[in-house]
Amino acid sequence: MDPNLVRTFMTVARLGSFSAAAAELGYTQSAVSQQIATLEADLGTPLLSRRPVAPTGAGERRLQHAGPLLLRIRAARADVRRVAAAPAHRLTLAAGPLALGPAVAARLARARVRLPRLTVTVRACAAGEAARLVAGGEAELGLVAGIAAPSDPLRLPDVGPLTATGAEEEPLVVALPDGHPLAGRAGLRLADLVDARWLRTPLCPLERLRDLAGDGFRAGLHYTGDDLRTVTSLVAAGHGLTLLPASAAPGVPLLAPRLVHRVELVHGALPPGPAADLAAALAPS
Amino acid sequence: MDPNLVRTFMTVARLGSFSAAAAELGYTQSAVSQQIATLEADLGTPLLSRRPVAPTGAGERRLQHAGPLLLRIRAARADVRRVAAAPAHRLTLAAGPLALGPAVAARLARARVRLPRLTVTVRACAAGEAARLVAGGEAELGLVAGIAAPSDPLRLPDVGPLTATGAEEEPLVVALPDGHPLAGRAGLRLADLVDARWLRTPLCPLERLRDLAGDGFRAGLHYTGDDLRTVTSLVAAGHGLTLLPASAAPGVPLLAPRLVHRVELVHGALPPGPAADLAAALAPS
DNA sequence: GGGATCCATCAGGAACGCTTATAGCACATG
DNA sequence: CATGTGCTATAAGCGTTCCTGATGGATCCC
Numbered sequence: 001m002d003p004n005l006v007r008t009f010m011t012v013a014r015l016g017s018f019s020a021a022a023a024e025l026g027y028t029q030s031a032v033s034q035q036i037a038t039l040e041a042d043l044g045t046p047l048l049s050r051r052p053v054a055p056t057g058a059g060e061r062r063l064q065h066a067g068p069l070l071l072r073i074r075a076a077r078a079d080v081r082r083v084a085a086a087p088a089h090r091l092t093l094a095a096g097p098l099a100l101g102p103a104v105a106a107r108l109a110r111a112r113v114r115l116p117r118l119t120v121t122v123r124a125c126a127a128g129e130a131a132r133l134v135a136g137g138e139a140e141l142g143l144v145a146g147i148a149a150p151s152d153p154l155r156l157p158d159v160g161p162l163t164a165t166g167a168e169e170e171p172l173v174v175a176l177p178d179g180h181p182l183a184g185r186a187g188l189r190l191a192d193l194v195d196a197r198w199l200r201t202p203l204c205p206l207e208r209l210r211d212l213a214g215d216g217f218r219a220g221l222h223y224t225g226d227d228l229r230t231v232t233s234l235v236a237a238g239h240g241l242t243l244l245p246a247s248a249a250p251g252v253p254l255l256a257p258r259l260v261h262r263v264e265l266v267h268g269a270l271p272p273g274p275a276a277d278l279a280a281a282l283a284p285s
Numbered sequence: 286m287d288p289n290l291v292r293t294f295m296t297v298a299r300l301g302s303f304s305a306a307a308a309e310l311g312y313t314q315s316a317v318s319q320q321i322a323t324l325e326a327d328l329g330t331p332l333l334s335r336r337p338v339a340p341t342g343a344g345e346r347r348l349q350h351a352g353p354l355l356l357r358i359r360a361a362r363a364d365v366r367r368v369a370a371a372p373a374h375r376l377t378l379a380a381g382p383l384a385l386g387p388a389v390a391a392r393l394a395r396a397r398v399r400l401p402r403l404t405v406t407v408r409a410c411a412a413g414e415a416a417r418l419v420a421g422g423e424a425e426l427g428l429v430a431g432i433a434a435p436s437d438p439l440r441l442p443d444v445g446p447l448t449a450t451g452a453e454e455e456p457l458v459v460a461l462p463d464g465h466p467l468a469g470r471a472g473l474r475l476a477d478l479v480d481a482r483w484l485r486t487p488l489c490p491l492e493r494l495r496d497l498a499g500d501g502f503r504a505g506l507h508y509t510g511d512d513l514r515t516v517t518s519l520v521a522a523g524h525g526l527t528l529l530p531a532s533a534a535p536g537v538p539l540l541a542p543r544l545v546h547r548v549e550l551v552h553g554a555l556p557p558g559p560a561a562d563l564a565a566a567l568a569p570s
Numbered sequence: 571g572g573g574a575t576c577c578a579t580c581a582g583g584a585a586c587g588c589t590t591a592t593a594g595c596a597c598a599t600g
Numbered sequence: 601c602a603t604g605t606g607c608t609a610t611a612a613g614c615g616t617t618c619c620t621g622a623t624g625g626a627t628c629c630c
Contacts, residue, residue: 001358002287002288003286003287017577018576018577029576030577030578030579030621033578034618043366045365050576050578050626051576051577051626051628053576062364065357065360065365066361069358076354077286079347080332080347081328083342084328084342149434161349211436269346303607304606304607313589314607316587316588318608318609319588336595336607
């Protein structure tokens with residue numbers, strides 16, 4: 001119910017201790033104990049087992065709700081403040097991995113010429129973070145990238161009424177090791193590669209490929225970062241294949257299914273002003 | 286911040302009056318005035334213009350967040366209570382329009398034979414309502430239907446950590462008026478029908494078709510209900526075309542793009558028990 | 571077994587939020 | 601133009617809530 005109680009519960013669960021949570025939140029241990037008791041009474045079921053302190057089944061479930069819930073609350077605050085705030089001449093553009101390619105960069109350059117008083121900060125962020133940063137108000141605009149069918153919108157985490165508009169679509173290529181037998185081809189079909197070994201990276205999630213092209217796509221090395229150079233090096237060394245936008249790395253064009261590297265611009269409420277102008281310039285639609 | 290304040294704000298905005306909202310919520314007018322003042326102070330901006338009472342720009346934006354936010358809060362409560370509750374022998378299955386077809390019905394029948402002590406209530410609901418009913422705890426299971434590429438998951442409104450599993454996929458047919466020149470064909474391509482007039486109904490949203498097959502799909506009559514007989518009658522009378530699952534009505538099979546009528550079963554946390562058994566029986570995966 | 575640590579409980583006090591009462595404002599009416 | 605009516609804002613009072621500080625009981629470690 002009360003977001004503060006939820007925050008306390010999250011902290012206790014994370015730290016595994018009422019006392020430590022109290023210290024972190026600036027409460028007394030007694031207050032934390034009472035807050036948890038209130039929450040448990042409200043739901044009619046224990047959320048934490050004591051000694052040691054660990055979430056119960058119901059508590060685990062409650063925790064799964066807690067993060068998105070608090071995010072939405074923050075998003076509502078941030079969105080309203082954005083509407084009410086004076087038009088800003090400084091804004092932050094959160095860009096996920098592979099989201100800021102040549103085409104968007106060029107459009108950004110043109111827009112900055114037209115909007116000389118605007119100071120833009122581009123902030124790199126992890127895959128899936130951009131929408132959260134925009135929702136939470138830490139960035140005014142966000143760029144997210146993903147693999148999709150042409151003009152098919154990306155699936156963004158739902159963190160409130162964000163506007164998402166297509167900003168760029170680019171062909172995909174299959175990145176292959178140097179001496180790979182298929183490296184000379186003029187084009188490849190994904191169906192022919194289901195049995196190959198694939199790199200598992202946030203830049204090219206294998207679950208997405210299975211959604212789009214059926215089962216298969218055995219995972220080789222698992223890389224959790226988002227550095228393009230690392231990925232291309234891993235591919236060259238034969239750890240597995242991956243899909244990349246054509247402008248990012250050399251590779252063999254993907255012919256079928258018809259998939260593209262799609263970039264979308266996401267933003268919340270944008271009152272008329274430089275931020276809205278920039279958004280319009282980045283996502284001409 | 287406090288959900289109660291948000292609820293008060295929504296009520297005031299809906300009724301256009303502090304006094305009326307106070308009466309409806311069982312507060313005094315003074316309390317409502319103070320609550321709105323608190324909310325505005327917290328956000329640092331007016332949410333309502335007074336005399337007459339109407340939302341400001343920021344208030345409009347806040348209202349857009351309010352509904353989903355309260356829904357998520359309810360969803361969290363309902364989900365946790367579901368985990369903690371004793372295994373129920375009565376449960377409700379919310380079924381959206383066209384979601385409960387022959388295959389699912391047959392599986393439900395088989396499951397009820399195996400689970401004789403289970404009492405099932407099937408509750409029809411509007412398109413898009415099923416997920417909300419499940420999230421809010423009014424139904425344990427939900428069936429939603431939509432048009433999608435084969436094994437492509439549907440896009441459900443994000444109301445919390447719901448599990449969605451494919452329950453059925455069925456070919457689509459194009460429903461045509463009786464004497465339509467294409468009625469005799471063995472199959473049709475959507476691309477050949479972009480310029481036809483289409484019925485606009487929740488059962489076959491034209492935006493979805495445009496997503497999947499490009500622009501076009503001119504809207505003829507707009508029907509807001511979900512009665513299948515009404516839709517087939519409207520089609521027969523020439524008001525427009527529509528897509529339906531093959532089992533629902535006669536029509537010409539849709540050949541391309543490869544789209545299916547997909548049904549998914551959605552549910553929240555299901556502790557072992559009859560509800561989980563039924564879910565497993567309905568969505569064999 | 572003794573000490574330390576941790577959570578639950580209790581009592582007291584501060585803070586919050588609602589009610590009652592009243593002031594202030596806009597608009598309609600005579 | 602004065603007045604009444606209907607609305608919201610503000611002030612004071614008060615009950616409830618929620619936090620603090622102290623204490624008790626349980627568990628773990630030495």
